[in-house]
Amino acid sequence: METISVSRLQHELEELLHEHRPDGQEGQVAEYIPALKQANPTHLAASICLLAGEQVQAGDVDIRFTMQSMSKVITLAMALMDCGEACVFEKVGMEPTGDPFNSIMKLEIMRPNKPLNPMINAGAIAVTSLLHGSGTEEKVERILSFVRRLARNPAIGFNEDVYRSEQETADLNRALAYFMKQYEVIEGDVEDVLDVYFKQCAIEVNCWDVARIGAVFANRGRDPETGEVIMPEHVAKICKTFMVTCGMYNASGEFAIRVGIPAKSGVSGGIMGVVPHCMGIGIYSPALDEKGNSVAGVRLLQSLSARWGLSIF
Numbered sequence: 318m319e320t321i322s323v324s325r326l327q328h329e330l331e332e333l334l335h336e337h338r339p340d341g342q343e344g345q346v347a348e349y350i351p352a353l354k355q356a357n358p359t360h361l362a363a364s365i366c367l368l369a370g371e372q373v374q375a376g377d378v379d380i381r382f383t384m385q386s387m388s389k390v391i392t393l394a395m396a397l398m399d400c401g402e403a404c405v406f407e408k409v410g411m412e413p414t415g416d417p418f419n420s421i422m423k424l425e426i427m428r429p430n431k432p433l434n435p436m437i438n439a440g441a442i443a444v445t446s447l448l449h450g451s452g453t454e455e456k457v458e459r460i461l462s463f464v465r466r467l468a469r470n471p472a473i474g475f476n477e478d479v480y481r482s483e484q485e486t487a488d489l490n491r492a493l494a495y496f497m498k499q500y501e502v503i504e505g506d507v508e509d510v511l512d513v514y515f516k517q518c519a520i521e522v523n524c525w526d527v528a529r530i531g532a533v534f535a536n537r538g539r540d541p542e543t544g545e546v547i548m549p550e551h552v553a554k555i556c557k558t559f560m561v562t563c564g565m566y567n568a569s570g571e572f573a574i575r576v577g578i579p580a581k582s583g584v585s586g587g588i589m590g591v592v593p594h595c596m597g598i599g600i601y602s603p604a605l606d607e608k609g610n611s612v613a614g615v616r617l618l619q620s621l622s623a624r625w626g627l628s629i630f
């Protein structure tokens with residue numbers, strides 16, 4: 318990896334933004350959650366949080382968007398801290414599926430009937446069901462306060478419209494959750510678990526928040542500015558490993574070859590990138606490819622990785 322000159326990185330990020338902005342035209346904004354349809358497919362933004370604390374940003378960085386599947390990394394870290402590895406991996410596996418993120422197929426055919434990993438919807442719903450807290454409100458509050466600490470942004474909340482929109486239309490996620498209840502992967506009230514899951518997906522951030530969260534993972538669980546331990550190193554390590562193997566859904570293998578950065582995407586068009594010991598990256602561009610990853614976002618990350626030698630492999 319090259320030594321990073323902040324002014325050169327700033328200049329190159331602006332060039333890459335310009336180069337990749339038209340790529341969004343090749344994708345489509347997510348429609349299955351109706352509120353996400355309102356996103357503007359020409360938006361593109363990137364923020365980088367270097368571990369020395371510098372901020373490098375370009376594009377539509379003021380746009381706020383929901384975390385969606387990026388939140389799965391956060392709740393995984395929390396569940397590992399709340400219950401420990403043995404308990405988490407009793408309920409979810411460690412293997413990529415090669416299937417779309419909302420597929421029910423392997424859940425039905427695998428024995429035991431538990432989700433293959435915590436980055437697919439079924440796995441993330443199971444992980445959310447493990448979080449400590451006495452009711453849905455307390456669980457949501459715990460997730461929000463963890464995200465605020467990671468991002469160092471006390472203003473972070475969740476988007477009520479996006480939450481409601483998903484809540485009203487999430488029949489597939491409901492099917493996954495009820496299936497898991499039947500097989501005792503999740504316990505308790507299914508609708509309560511789903512309520513927490515929909516709210517975590519609707520947490521609203523901007524690119525800098527995402528870069529800042531990524532930087533904590535890049536810094537082995539420590540706040541890059543203060544050095545405070547926010548999560549144990551082994552928890553950050555497990556999360557980063559899942560980002561490599563499963564973070565970009567069933568495009569994770571191709572992404573590892575072409576980009577080589579641990580990353581997690583969401584259907585809002587956000588991508589969180591983590592370059593170990595170096596930087597956190599937040600990308601936003603809402604037009605998605607057929608696997609649910611941001612078209613312009615993936616290409617921008619590919620160019621950035623090639624120019625700066627960021628691949629971990």
Ligand SMILES: NC(=O)CC[C@H](N)C(=O)O
Pocket residue numbers: 384385386387418419438483490518582583584585609
């Ligand atoms: N891939 C995603 O970002 C999926 C998250 C979305 N809330 C869902 O459950 O369908």
